Amino acid sequence: MDKQPILQVNNLGISFSQYTKGLHRVDLKVITNLDVELYEGEILAVVGSSGSGKSLLAHAILGILPDNAVTEGEIYYNGKLLTPEDMERLRGDEIALIPQSVNYLDPLQQVGKQIKITIKDHEHQDEVVSDIFQRYGLKKEVENYYPFQLSGGMARKVLLAMALVSDSKVIIADEPTPGLDEASINEVLKDFRDIADTGRAVMMITHDIQAALKIADKIAIFYAGTTLETANAADFEGDGSRLRHPYTKALNRALPSNEFVPVAGTQPLPNELPHGCLYSDRCPKKTKKCEVERPRLKEIRDGKVRCLYAT
Template sequence: MNKKPILSVRNLEISFSQYTKGLRRIDSKAINNLDIDLYKGEILAVVGSSGSGKSLLAHSILGILPSNANLKGDIYYKDEILDEKRKEKLRGKEIVFIPQSVNYLDPLMEVGKQVKISIKDKKKSNTILERVFRKYNLDKKVEKYYPFQLSGGMARKVLLSSALVSNAEVIIADEPTPGLDEKSLNEALKDFRDLADNGCAVLIIT
């Protein structure tokens, strides 16, 4: 018997309402008639050119589309409709996002504290944080840094760290490797493979 996908997207259409100089409204389509199935224990790569709407797919699953976006179609998580209320409940817990932009980091919070938010076992949070930072060659003092003190590559490693310690069931990674040195890039790809081998479903947008 075929296993069921943990996440399914059916007939997804995303368009944006825009107004011309004459205040005439037009809808510009960014995604049309898209279907995907994501399974536990597997990595699914969505590949496309810049501006083709790949990030919008991630944002639609997470419920973080801009206000002028119009979404049609259905998204299912564990065989139940993933509506906006459910997206908000699961986002950052069961479904974790590694964003393309490092600007998602909170500029007013130490990065170590931001990673610890994703750790469920609070009693072991210091040990887990130290382990994942060591994995990505981040010095212990980095946990006390604020995002503005990080290089682009360091910020990318912090975002990866937050996802890896989350014990999420689905990880959606939007261009997760730009700015990484070769060793860290290979480590990140290995980590995604290990996560999938341990039952996580990974969607990589690239």
């Protein structure tokens, strides 16, 4: 192995314990065998439908899962196994999150001040803020606004600005684009690319493959809490025949810019997961073996796939 990932998630599992009736407790496993690798200078897009475990992955890396969550598996940062204490130390400094919900802003602080918290270079704080505001088309007076005075798109831009001006080595962006118009989306995507090109690493969590393909180097496909495939962005070119997993191929064919054909069925819910391959009930290539054996992640053509028959 020539290059070491800055962030590596191995076999992550997350379960939530819930009380159903009285003191009767059940553990609901929402993530199983999740694997992700992130390298410096690279953009990894994590793509999957809602409920596939994308946001939970981000929260697990930062150690901000709710109290009733139990995790298994390992998360390595720079080759070192992360403990909960490490996560607390790293988050905000080395690993920055751009949260999905715009409710994450402090409601009682002007947004300009909130952004300045993340800037290490205290002497040039004002310039850095006005610079990034100008780039995102935010007016100067917005610095003095409180979050309730912002529109959805403005709040999104403020969240982005906060992470971009920090010195973090890893940026995890959880659905950074909804609510933004096309020009702003392109601006944001371009910023991510620039950040990665300076040697930092970006993990972009999204359901929008088309946006992901514009900038990402690699794409991890999540399904029902598992990584089904990690592909290079180039694998999606043409008819997508270089893709490895039947689900990824189906996803690619379903794009409006391609054939726009759906596949029947839905992603299984956490408490209804099949015994074997998680995609087996929708897969056209399914065999008896798929129903009983859960495939391991294997390396094929410079990518990874969790399918017994992938070539």
